[in-house]
Amino acid sequence: MEPKTVMRALSLLMVMMFAGMIFVPAVSAEKDQLIIDDKERLQIINELWRTDISVGEYYEKAFPELLEGIDEKTKNEFYNLKISWPEKPKQINPTEKQSEKSNLEKKIAEINDRAGIKSAVLTYGDSTIEADGRSITHKSETWVAFPPYLRIPNMGITSYLFKQVGSGEEIINTAFDSKNSVDNLKVEDTKLVSEPGYYYTGGLHVNKFPAGYEPPSESKVTSTDAIWVN
Numbered sequence: 001m002e003p004k005t006v007m008r009a010l011s012l013l014m015v016m017m018f019a020g021m022i023f024v025p026a027v028s029a030e031k032d033q034l035i036i037d038d039k040e041r042l043q044i045i046n047e048l049w050r051t052d053i054s055v056g057e058y059y060e061k062a063f064p065e066l067l068e069g070i071d072e073k074t075k076n077e078f079y080n081l082k083i084s085w086p087e088k089p090k091q092i093n094p095t096e097k098q099s100e101k102s103n104l105e106k107k108i109a110e111i112n113d114r115a116g117i118k119s120a121v122l123t124y125g126d127s128t129i130e131a132d133g134r135s136i137t138h139k140s141e142t143w144v145a146f147p148p149y150l151r152i153p154n155m156g157i158t159s160y161l162f163k164q165v166g167s168g169e170e171i172i173n174t175a176f177d178s179k180n181s182v183d184n185l186k187v188e189d190t191k192l193v194s195e196p197g198y199y200y201t202g203g204l205h206v207n208k209f210p211a212g213y214e215p216p217s218e219s220k221v222t223s224t225d226a227i228w229v230n
Contacts, residue, residue: 033175033176033177033187034065034175034176034177035173035174035175035189036173036174036175036176037172037173037174037191041062041174042171042172042173042174044061044062045062045160045171045174046170046171048061048062049085049160049169049171050085052082053082053083054078054079054080054081054082054083055078055079055081055082055083055206055219056075056076056078056079056080056081057079058083058204059078059156063158063176065176065178066156066176066178069180070154070178074153074154074208074217077208077216077217078206078217081206081217081218081219082219083204083219083221084219084220084221085221086202086221086222086223087223088169089200089223089224089225089226090225090226091164091198091225091226091227091228092225092226092227092228120213120214120215121144121146121147121150121152121207121209121210121213122144122145122146123142123143123144123145123205123207123218123220124142124143124145125140125141125142125157125203125205125220125221125222126140126141126142126203126222127139127140127141127159127201127202127203127222127223127224128140128201128224129161129199129200129201129224129227131199131227131229133229133230134192134193134194134196134229134230135190135191135192136161136190136191136192136193136199136229137188137189137190137191138159138160138161138173138175138188138189138191138201139159139186139187139188139201140157140158140159140186140187140188140201140202140203140204140205140222141157141184141185141186141187141203142155142157142184142185142186142205142207143183143184144183144184149183150183150210151181151182151183152181152182152183152207152208152209152210153180153181153208153209153210154178154179154180154206154207154208155178155179155182155185155205155206155207155208156176156177156178156179156185156205156206156207157176157177157178157185157186157187157203157204157205157206158174158175158176158187158203158204159174159175159176159187159188159189159201159202159203160173160174160201160202160203160204161173161174161189161191161199161200161201162199162200162201162202162226163193163195163197163198163199164197164198164199164200164226165197172191172193173189173191174189175187175188175189193229196228196229196230197228197229198226198227198228198229199226199227199229200223200224200225200226200227201223201224202221202222202223202224203221203222203223204219204220204221205218205219205220205221205222206218206219
């Protein structure tokens, strides 16, 4: 095949892949994550938020899909692993188009400071929020930072879109996924909201580590500041 023909074929393939990424529905085999915004399910998730609960209990009540296919030893660890919820976020002044992202340099420096620990897997979790008008994208992601590119037995992430209501908060959209033998995983969704207000992203990151590493599993939370959406 001539070089020009090869380049045309590669260009066409890239266009097809890009188009497929854009037009994949919220729940699909390709994307392999589940988006939840029905009222009954969100009511359960809201009732469990900030309660004294283990990862296993939380998954069982809010996301039973995440327990499917997980071995009994890992399930037992999850039922003994408590969730530490994040503090309520601070509010960012309104702008027409805005986003809040974590300070990557600071977090990477913190990871590097701990990189001498050989018996532990160090992970980095992050949540972001971006708004364009009333279209809000919330995303949470986890990476294995050390040892580099280590695939861990299981990684689960839940990303929540919150709306601040008075002195409280309400989860209005959720995306979650769980995968085996990965070193990176992210979930995200875009929600068109009907009301102005302060919105933020919260992320729950649950990781199961290989045998020989301590602790055997971990649960951590991330959150963004609250941004104003007109």
